[in-house]
Amino acid sequence: MDMNKYEFLPDDFEFVGSKQDITKDSVTPSLPAWKDALNRFKKNKGAVVGLVCIVIIALMAIFAPMFSSWEFDAIDTSLANISPNGTHFFGTDAYGRDLFVRTWEGTRVSLFIACVAILIDVIIGMTYGLISGYFGGRVDSILQRIQEIINSIPTLVILTLLLMVMKSSLFTIIIALSFTEWIGMSRITRAQVLRIKEEEFVLASRTLGASDFFIIFKEILPNIYSQMIIMVMMSIPNAIFYEAYLSFVGLGLPIPQASLGTLINDGFASITIYPYMMVIPVIIFSILMLSFNLLGDGLRDALDPTMKEM
Secondary structure (H helix, E strand, O other): OOHHHOOOOOOOOOOHHHOOOOOOOOOOOOOOHHHHHHHHHHHOHHHHHHHHHHHHHHHHHHHHHHHOOOOOOOOOHHHOOOOOOOOOOOOEOOOOOEHHHHHHHHHHHHHHHHHHHHHHHHHHHHHHHHHHHHHOHHHHHHHHHHHHHHHOOOHHHHHHHHHHHOOOOHHHHHHHHHHHOOHHHHHHHHHHHHHHOOOHHHHHHHHOOOOHHHHHHHHHHHHOHHHHHHHHHHHHHHHHHHHHHHHHOOOOOOOOOOOHHHHHHHHHOOOOOOOHHHHHHHHHHHHHHHHHHHHHHHHHHHHOHHHHHO
């Protein structure tokens, strides 16, 4: 080997200790848990895109009907079946109703269903799971048998029975959701409580005389909230799809109220002649569903990175 082609400089061979203190370790500054989760969330491009889409759709659903000169239920047969243009951005339906306003009005209903699903999960599902998992024994056995009986009845059957005694409305759909929507949250909460309640810090609190209420809300709940948030986000698309499905089969909102499901159902009847009536609400519905799923996956990876490997 020809060593002449290598040129050595005076500072090539120096003790490392002359430039830095090798006796001290370099420690990365600690971050708060929420900031660490936020950094992981921002690295997930799909979740960020999903969140942006949800925000945009929510803003359109809130403000578009408010500032439009058209009413979602105003009928004018002289404007029937107009294709999308500068005046009617999404066109009109067979009754001359502006589909731009109706679409965003329907999106507002779907988002309202999503908010209701969150409340049902938190109020009913989480409370039921906390009580069942924490007290265990006979209490857990009785609550689980009740849950199994309720879960064995299809939601569509429950809604059909409700429609026999109640009018078809958004309130009826919410009541139907309240019967079964919380069961998934309850099961996840119960499983997490069964895992946490035997930990040493919980046993220490119980030994020191802490009340059951204190242990549940101060010791157990803060350690399972991330899984609960993930479960809530995953249940939102199911609730939106459930409302859309009911509206599509004719068990949803009554005329002239609008939802994405009723718009898709109305457009399906004339898809070969006026495809825009169905395609536009389907696109918005698909984006909304996909965005919530992406957001749920991003929150799962950010709040509990170990679940990504499962």
